[in-house]
Amino acid sequence: MAKKExxxxxxxxxxxxxxxxxxxxxxxxxxxxxxxxxxxxxxNAATQHVKGKVVGCIVTVYSDRSFELEVRGSxxxxxxxxxxxxxxxxxxxxxxxxxxxxxxxxxDIAKTKMVDLNANSVEAAMRIVEGTARSMGVTVA
Numbered sequence: 001m002a003k004k005e006x007x008x009x010x011x012x013x014x015x016x017x018x019x020x021x022x023x024x025x026x027x028x029x030x031x032x033x034x035x036x037x038x039x040x041x042x043x044n045a046a047t048q049h050v051k052g053k054v055v056g057c058i059v060t061v062y063s064d065r066s067f068e069l070e071v072r073g074s075x076x077x078x079x080x081x082x083x084x085x086x087x088x089x090x091x092x093x094x095x096x097x098x099x100x101x102x103x104x105x106x107x108d109i110a111k112t113k114m115v116d117l118n119a120n121s122v123e124a125a126m127r128i129v130e131g132t133a134r135s136m137g138v139t140v141a
Contacts, residue, residue, distance in 0.1 A: 090137025
């Protein structure tokens with residue numbers, strides 16, 4: 001069997017277990033050379049355990065139009081919104097504050113997200129989470 005050549009690698013965000021080939025996902029996949037129907041079936045099967053939460057995915061497309069997907073965790077901002085039960089972050093984060101995270105909550109998020117972050121320790125991951133929280137208008141106490 002001949003070695004498959006990688007033609008494209010891209011990242012995509014979708015709701016776990018509930019992706020559809022309709023816009024906005026379908027046209028993006030089609031333009032990258034991925035069959036939207038096949039992608040949706042694989043993605044929904046792989047993300048059944050996180051149904052309803054936004055998850056990231058890295059898609060690798062090969063020359064024969066086959067693909068692999070690597071499911072990542074939820075983004076830190078989505079984890080913060082889930083923890084604080086927020087609809088969205090602040091439009092003016094340095095003036096309007098929308099919530100408050102405790103150090104324990106920050107540590108839980110950092111431990112959960114540690115595999116996806118570019119950090120060598122939990123403390124470094126906590127600083128990344130705190131920075132995301134600040135940019136959303138959430139204070140850390």
